[in-house]
Amino acid sequence: MSRFSRRAALRVAGASALVVAGGTLLSGATDVGGPSGRRPRYRRPTWSEQFQAGHGWTVAGAGTATADLNDTSVFTQGRQSVRATTNGTGKQSYVRRTGMTAMNLAGKMIRLVFRVEDTNSLSKLAFYVGTESFANYYLWQFHMHSATATNYVQSGDWVTVHLQWADVTSAVGRCSLSSRGVPTTKSGFTDFSFAVYDDAGGPVTYWLQAVELIPDTSSVFPKGVVSVTFDDSHSSIHDLARPAMDRYGFPGTSYNIADAIGTGSSLTVAQMRSLQNHSGWEMAGHAYATTAHTASYAKLTAEQADDDFRRLREWLLSNGFTSEHFAYPHGAFGKTTDGVPVDLIAGRHFTTARSIVSETTESFAPAMPYRLKALTGINDGTGIGGTALSNLTAPGGRLGRCADNADWLILCLHRVVEGTPTSSTEISRAGLMTLMKAISDRGIAVATVAETMEHYT
Structure with missing residues (x-):
């Protein structure tokens, strides 16, 4: 029986065992259908500050x-x-530089690499791009920490975030946004600032x-790309979503x-094959056992989670479904009950794993392929929560921003119904048709997760 450690786990390149310093976590071969490792090439920066001596x-x-x-x-x-370490007052702590040589950010996104030691007292993270010592600036408030939902930023992890123009939160001074959310300028910036706020309940140390x-993303998809994904294998995917x-x-x-x-x-194997073979759909993984899906992998041990991943991958392959992509049950990746990061285990069996974090939209290439971001709860009901369909289709909505600024917008849907939705996990057939027309009218490319990930630049 393998012993499990609560210490940070590392996947050994070229090996089948997941190990930690001092011992093996998950031994033995991974499933024969393990990931091919086909991932986008690392995007080399056109400008970089890595905070070495004299920065x-x-x-x-x-x-x-x-x-x-x-x-x-x-x-x-x-x-x-x-x-830096904050002082527990809830006020801004920042790392910044002003008066740099003016930069053109057109056709660019900002890549941040940072680490938060303990997120228990973290409130939010933001980034500013501006001029004249921030008399004018664009603001990305890119992470609001939650005490209940799964967080993109996890304690002790080196986290990578991509900031795109579609996700600008607000603008000040001569920096402004049009009614469609398009920035009036993308060049001439001299000031950058990375800002951290604690929750006034304790200090936060960050690097x-x-x-x-x-x-x-515009270098690959000039008007952005949308991936329309469905969780949980509902038969309405075949009966109602497919025709639309x-x-x-x-x-x-x-x-x-x-x-x-x-x-x-639920779908049948025959329906899954028909979707794949005749409409070009991707049949990806969500869980092997319904009990594992109900619990979520963060409620299992590392060995239990790894076994469910393995059985799922083998089931997909044995039925002719070759997708290497996965979505976490309930969007939760966190850590297993014995302290192993679920996204690390996912990497033994799949090439990407999708969450339902939607603070910012995804990009190509994705910042962290095992934490793909997606917008969920999309519906055309009333008073049922989730994300109103009109938030996507209205001027300045997520689809418009995708087309105007180019990003990878991953949509997470569940059940399609004939009548009025009664849950945030439902969208009506008419609502789905409205969504598809809105995507088509804007000329946005639609691709499966696998197709999007196949693009190399």
Whole structure:
């Protein structure tokens, strides 16, 4: 029996065992259908600050207690990073630089690499791009920490975030946004600032490793790309969603629960094959056992989660479904009950794993392929919560921003119904048709998750 550790786990390149310092976590071969490892090439920056000696940035703000501009003890690039600790007052602590040579961010996205030691007292993270010592700026508030939902930023992880123009939160001064959310300018920026806020309940220690500019999604998809995904294997995917999408030639990605197939109101294997073989859909994975899906992998041990991943991948392959992509049950990746990151285990069996984090939209290439972001709860009901369909289709909505600024918008749907939705996990057939027409009218590409990930640049 393998022993499990609560210490940070690492996947050994070229090996089948998941190990931690001092012992094996999950031994033995992974399933024969393990991931091919086909991932987008690393996007090399056109401009990069990795906070090595002489970087010229400062740490300040009313929320800062202590800082080290040259921390040589904790880093993931080069030989050092910038470290700061907040003072527990809920005020801003920042790492910034002003007066740099003016930069053009058209066709670019910002890549941040950072680490938060303990997120228990984290409130939010933001990034500013501006001029004249921030008299004018664009603001991305890119992470609001939750005490209940799964968070993209996890304690002790080096996290990568891509900031795109479609996700600008607000603008000040001569920096402004049109009614459609398009920035009036994307060039001439001299000031950058990475901002951290604690929740006023305790201090937060963080490290900033890199601020970089890389090509955005428009270099591959000029008007952005949408992936329409469906969770839980409902038969309405075949009966109602497929006809609405076939009309436009749009494929979808179905994330399936293996042992639900052929039972109750779930898809059958024959329907899955028809979707794949005749409409170009992708048959991906969501869980093998319904009990694992109900619990979520974060409520299982590492061995139980790994076994469910393995059985799911083998089931897909044995039935002719070759997708290497996965969606976490309930969007939860966190850590298993014995402290192993679920996204690390996912990497033994799949090439990507999708969450339902939607603070910002996804990009190509994705910042973290095992934490793909997706917008969920899309519905055309009334008073049932979730994301109103009109928020996507209205001027300045998510579809318009996708087309105007180019990003990878992953939509997470569940059940399609003939009548009025009564749950945030339902959308009406008419509502889905409205959504498909809105995508088509804007000229946005539609691709499965697998198709999107196949693009190399």
